[in-house]
Amino acid sequence: MEVALVKPQGFCSGVTRAVQLAHQAKEDHKDKTVYILGMLAHNQSLIDSLTNEGFVTLDGSEYEEINKLQKGDVLVFTAHGHDEKLDKIAKEKGLITYDATCFxxxxxxxxxxxxxxxxxxxxxxxxxxxxxxxxxxxxxxxxxxxxxxxxxxxxxxxxxxxxxxxxxxxxxxxxxxxxxxxxxxxxxxxxENEICNATRLRQEAILKIEKDTDLIVIVGHPKSSNSNKLYDIALANYPNALVVMVSDLSELKKIPLDCKRKAAVGSGASTPQYIVDEIYNYLISK
Ligand code: SF4
The missing domain is CATH 3.40.1010.20 (4-hydroxy-3-methylbut-2-enyl diphosphate reductase, catalytic domain)
Known part of the structure; x- marks a missing residue:
């Protein structure tokens, strides 16, 4: 199959910084568990790989989770921003915090x-x-x-x-x-229009996909807002193509693609590059 990669791909600057900051927290506190208050960014593969590295993602109510932590615990706030009351609670409890809120x-x-x-x-x-x-x-x-x-x-x-x-x-x-x-x-x-560049550029790129493309694959997690928007835009603008959104290769493999000849692969700003590479390699082998 002929396959085009819809660029940009890979983590946006906000997600890149969040991942770096989480690792910095781990490096600074080698003897401690580093907790993350919710998904660091909206991609399950990223969260799974952080879990494998020893990070603990707290996925219950933010207020309940933060109240369970003890003085001296290390906590990372995610890229999406958070209620400032949580900063106050963290300070009162004596937590060590890292704020990965995107600029x-x-x-x-x-x-x-x-x-x-x-x-x-x-x-x-x-x-x-x-x-x-x-x-x-x-x-x-x-x-x-x-x-x-x-x-x-x-x-x-x-x-x-x-x-x-x-x-x-x-x-x-x-x-x-x-x-x-x-x-x-x-x-x-x-x-004021506050759509970030990472989101806008990916959306613009979807509209530049060649019109005779008959398969469009958006790689992103269902919770990723910017991935969902890429899917919506592709669906609305390419009525003759099969448009699918998948989290990873295993999901794509469940979809019959036998009669497809020309594909384009786009991805959200929190999708790890290796997942896109796996999907690209799978499609060009078809
Ligand atoms: S998608 Fe945009 S706002 Fe969200 S983390 Fe990336 S750069 Fe920041």
Whole structure:
């Protein structure tokens, strides 16, 4: 089979830094267990490999998990950001912390704080339940979620010029429709597009896949927002291709591909490169 790799591939800068910081924590505290508060980034293979190295991912409620830790324990906060109350709890408990929050996510959180301090309300376009959105919402009750599925209760916003920003990994091409809807209600809304480069470049690259491609494989974990968006964009723009999203080669092997001739392989920003390489090698051997 003819196979094209849709670039960029590999970890984005935020995930790369998170992995490096976790290893730094381990290096600094060789005699201790290093705990990670949730998935360091949304990819199960990455989490499994960290577990094999001795890291412990705490996957229950963040507040319950952090309260179980003891003074002197080492804790890494994940790339997606977190409620600042957790920093306070960690400090009070005497934990040793490493914060892997991506700079882009932190930049958004800082903008929200600035707007709240200036007396404004904030509309945050994001996915309900996603860690990055949760972190933004916990900054203040003046932040309202514009859920990409449920939309928003506009009655909550009394500010005529609310600040509007978004989760970094949304669909770049759908964002405009949310902005238009908000502007209908608040012509004075101040809107910033906060989709990160890693997400935008991958989405743009999906649209450049050759039109006669009959198989598009997106490699990413179901919890990875940016991987899901690549899948959505491929599905919407290549009606004649089989579009699949898989976590790894074993999942792809379950899909019959006998009549496929030309494939393209894209991957999310938290997908380890070796998984993409395995899938590429499998497809070119078909
Ligand atoms: S996808 Fe974007 S926001 Fe998320 S960790 Fe990577 S660079 Fe940061």
């Amino acid at each position: 882009k996510v932190q930049d958004n959180l800082n903008k929200i704080k600035r707007e709240i301090a200036n007396g404004h309300q904030v509309i945050y376009i994001g996915q309900s339940g996603h860690k990055e959105a949760n972190a933004a919402l916990t900054v203040s009750d003046k932040v309202s979620l514009y859920d990409t599925k449920l939309l928003i209760n506009y009655q909550l916003i009394t500010d005529k010029s609310p600040f509007v920003l978004n989760q970094t990994t949304l669909n770049f091409y759908e964002l405009r429709k949310y902005h238009e809807d908000i502007l209908k209600h608040y012509p004075g809304a101040r809107i």
